[in-house]
Amino acid sequence: xxxxxxxAGAMGAAAARALAERGHRVxxxxxxxxxxxxxxxxxxxxxxxxxxxxxxxxxxxxRALALWHDLGPRxxxxxxxxxxxx
Numbered sequence: 240x241x242x243x244x245x246x247a248g249a250m251g252a253a254a255a256r257a258l259a260e261r262g263h264r265v266x267x268x269x270x271x272x273x274x275x276x277x278x279x280x281x282x283x284x285x286x287x288x289x290x291x292x293x294x295x296x297x298x299x300x301x302r303a304l305a306l307w308h309d310l311g312p313r314x315x316x317x318x319x320x321x322x323x324x325x
Contacts, residue, residue: 249307
C-alpha cells in the first residue's frame with residue numbers, strides 16, 4: 240500500500256516509520272523544511288502532548304514518544320537531549 244503522511248513531526252515520523260517497517264511505501268511531507276528548527280518536534284523545542292481525555296490516546300502518545308527516542312540512535316542522528324548523559 241502507498242501512504243502519504245502530512246506532517247513530519249513526532250507523530251508523522253513515528254507513523255511513517257511504523258508503516259515503512261510493515262512494508263508500506265511511505266511519503267512523508269511537511270509544509271516546512273525537514274528538519275525544521277522551529278517546529279514543535281525539533282531539538283530543544285520538541286514537545287509531546289501526553290494528556291488526553293481518552294486512555295487509548297495516552298497509550299498511543301506514550302508509545303510514539305518511546306519510538307521517537309528510539310529513532311534518533313537508530314538513524315545515527317540523535318539530538319543532544321536524546322543522548323545518554325554521563
